[in-house]
Amino acid sequence: MENRIIRIENGVVSVPDRVEMSIAEIADMFGIYYRTAKQHIRSIEKSGVVDGDYTTSCSVEGLTIHPDYYELEMIIAVAFRVQSAKAEIFRRHIMRKVVRHDVVATLILPLQNSMFN
Numbered sequence: 001m002e003n004r005i006i007r008i009e010n011g012v013v014s015v016p017d018r019v020e021m022s023i024a025e026i027a028d029m030f031g032i033y034y035r036t037a038k039q040h041i042r043s044i045e046k047s048g049v050v051d052g053d054y055t056t057s058c059s060v061e062g063l064t065i066h067p068d069y070y071e072l073e074m075i076i077a078v079a080f081r082v083q084s085a086k087a088e089i090f091r092r093h094i095m096r097k098v099v100r101h102d103v104v105a106t107l108i109l110p111l112q113n114s115m116f117n
Contacts (some may be wrong), residue, residue: 005029006075011014013093020053020069026078030087040081041074042066050074 004020006013020031027037036081044050045066052067052074068097079090 006072006090008089011077011089013090015072015093019072020056021075022069022090026070026075029075030079030082030090032082032087036082037078040078041070044074044077044081050077 004016004018005025006019007023008016008029022035023038024034025039027034030037041052047051050073052070054065054067057068059068075090076094079087079094
């Protein structure tokens with residue numbers, strides 16, 4: 001099985017093409033307690049923002065079924081909730097990938113030109 005775990009080593013983030021991580025792996029990656037990671041994940045699931053991967057193995061807690069593995073969307077959501085050095089590194093990595101400064105420049109130029117016409 002290929003590696004599906006995000007790695008943060010020496011400030012460098014490596015994200016595989018497909019991410020599948022357990023709660024324990026997420027907690028370890030961010031340097032937080034398992035219970036803290038689990039609480040944030042359950043809260044995110046309850047809010048309906050992101051769900052886990054129900055196509056793989058699942059666990060039953062009371063009357064609720066929870067996936068054993070979570071994809072990149074959940075890990076990003078958790079990263080913006082927890083306060084740790086590794087979560088900060090991961091947030092910065094995500095923001096560099098998402099925010100493109102050249103897009104802002106491209107949008108501003110046409111607006112300026114239309115104001116002068």
